Amino acid sequence: MSFVETIRNAGIIGAGGAGFPTYVKMQSSPDTLICNAAECEPLLYTDYYVIQNHIEGVVRGILLAKAHLGAERAVFAIKEKRHELFPAIEKAIKEAGGGIEIFTLGDYYPAGDEQSLVHDVTGRIVPQNGIPIQVNVVVNNVLTFFQLWNAIENNVPVTERYVSVVGRVKHPYVAVVPIGTPFSVLAKRAEPEPGTVMLEGGVMMGHIRNPEDTVTKTTGALVFLEEGNPAVHEKVASFQSVTRFSKSACCQCTECTVLCPRFNLGHDIEPHMIMRTLNYGLDANSSVAQAAYLCCQCGVCSMFACPFGLSPKRVYADFRARLKEFNIPAREHAADPFNDAKKLPSKRLKARLNILDIDVKAEFIGTLPYPGPYKIRMKQHIGAPATPIVKIGDRVRAGQVLATVKTEELGTPVHSPAAGDVLEITEEFITIGSES
Numbered sequence: 237m238s239f240v241e242t243i244r245n246a247g248i249i250g251a252g253g254a255g256f257p258t259y260v261k262m263q264s265s266p267d268t269l270i271c272n273a274a275e276c277e278p279l280l281y282t283d284y285y286v287i288q289n290h291i292e293g294v295v296r297g298i299l300l301a302k303a304h305l306g307a308e309r310a311v312f313a314i315k316e317k318r319h320e321l322f323p324a325i326e327k328a329i330k331e332a333g334g335g336i337e338i339f340t341l342g343d344y345y346p347a348g349d350e351q352s353l354v355h356d357v358t359g360r361i362v363p364q365n366g367i368p369i370q371v372n373v374v375v376n377n378v379l380t381f382f383q384l385w386n387a388i389e390n391n392v393p394v395t396e397r398y399v400s401v402v403g404r405v406k407h408p409y410v411a412v413v414p415i416g417t418p419f420s421v422l423a424k425r426a427e428p429e430p431g432t433v434m435l436e437g438g439v440m441m442g443h444i445r446n447p448e449d450t451v452t453k454t455t456g457a458l459v460f461l462e463e464g465n466p467a468v469h470e471k472v473a474s475f476q477s478v479t480r481f482s483k484s485a486c487c488q489c490t491e492c493t494v495l496c497p498r499f500n501l502g503h504d505i506e507p508h509m510i511m512r513t514l515n516y517g518l519d520a521n522s523s524v525a526q527a528a529y530l531c532c533q534c535g536v537c538s539m540f541a542c543p544f545g546l547s548p549k550r551v552y553a554d555f556r557a558r559l560k561e562f563n564i565p566a567r568e569h570a571a572d573p574f575n576d577a578k579k580l581p582s583k584r585l586k587a588r589l590n591i592l593d594i595d596v597k598a599e600f601i602g603t604l605p606y607p608g609p610y611k612i613r614m615k616q617h618i619g620a621p622a623t624p625i626v627k628i629g630d631r632v633r634a635g636q637v638l639a640t641v642k643t644e645e646l647g648t649p650v651h652s653p654a655a656g657d658v659l660e661i662t663e664e665f666i667t668i669g670s671e672s
């Protein structure tokens with residue numbers, strides 16, 4: 237089986253959150269390969285423990301990908317504040333024969349944003365509406381490289397992942413969790429404070445979830461925050477109230493634009509302009525409207541920059557949903573020469589979000605004990621959902637393929653995290669019961 241087929245069959249997708257199928261990236265010819273270990277969402281230690289526990293596999297994964305792609309340069313991008321991990325990373329690189337350089341990042345947000353990272357490491361700017369390969373770069377998350385190595389060297393598919401369970405909880409931890417495990421099980425172990433809200437993904441870019449939702453290949457974290465936290469408010473406010481408040485309160489100070497990381501990369505996005513249109517209307521073909529496609533939803537504008545907590549992020553999300561059929565290329569301009577000076581220090585962001593007091597190192601607890609049942613999503617990434625190939629009553633083994641995607645479609649198969657019986661099949665899920 238070819239390198240690309242092995243990765244596709246192992247079900248590997250971007251573990252950092254975006255979930256783009258990795259086999260597609262492995263069909264390109266970049267000159268630079270970047271391992272994204274920036275972990276810029278506040279409070280998380282997911283990548284930290286992947287590095288601490290699996291650095292040899294990660295490094296070998298990077299080198300396997302580098303050789304396959306024919307990349308001249310491989311870069312391990314990690315924040316300087318994780319310096320206690322550097323000796324192990326350097327040792328693993330040396331023992332693997334070299335060929336990877338460590339690139340240290342400051343402690344700012346969003347250091348792990350793919351386009352910001354490409355600019356920091358290479359000085360290149362990914363075109364608007366574009367992807368890194370357009371500037372000869374491929375970026376993968378650090379866990380993705382470990383999974384890649386595990387697939388190539390050990391024939392192990394993706395059936396579990398590292399998850400941080402942090403925030404206003406009694407026991408913040410990081411664990412290895414089988415895909416399909418209910419969030420309620422992860423929450424129970426952490427003991428969240430009463431009245432907290434659960435976010436999947438992170439404080440800044442996460443989404444509010446329910447206890448019955450389950451872990452997918454892109455679930456990097458569950459974060460618990462109090463209801464009154466600005467990060468929660470930003471996510472729960474109705475769009476109607478967002479626009480009503482914005483219409484009366486936005487003073488066009490442009491702070492949101494000054495700190496927008498995509499504007500500072502030189503992309504044609506000015507969040508204060510989309511706020512202006514709420515009062516004056518919008519031409520769908522204008523560059524102001526098209527900027528909705530350029531917003532990465534990082535939340536800097538709404539959760540840090542705006543003095544009134546207004547949310548250009550939410551407005552862009554709504555415009556993007558409504559204007560999907562429009563894709564007029566936006567004009568380009570040069571990166572802001574003060575881009576570096578405008579990077580948002582993580583500490584100031586945490587202070588603004590009132591989470592400095594819960595910024596503690598989560599403990600690694602190994603594999604989270606959970607016997608099932610596991611509810612495994614058929615759609616865990618960009619592209620086509622998987623189609624079940626098992627039926628109710630089938631007995632499956634750990635790692636067995638449960639559902640596949642046609643070769644001509646964008647997607648990867650889904651595997652069972654444990655041995656057990658197929659209990660239920662719907663369009664969205666397959667439920668596997670523990671082996672009796």
Ligand code: SF4
Pocket residue numbers: 492495496497498499507530531532533534535536537538548549552
């Ligand atoms: S969420 Fe706000 S700051 Fe982030 S890219 Fe979008 S407009 Fe810019």
Ligand code: SF4
Pocket residue numbers: 485486487488489490491492493507508511541542543544545546547548
């Ligand atoms: S920072 Fe807030 S008030 Fe200022 S222009 Fe942006 S949305 Fe309006």
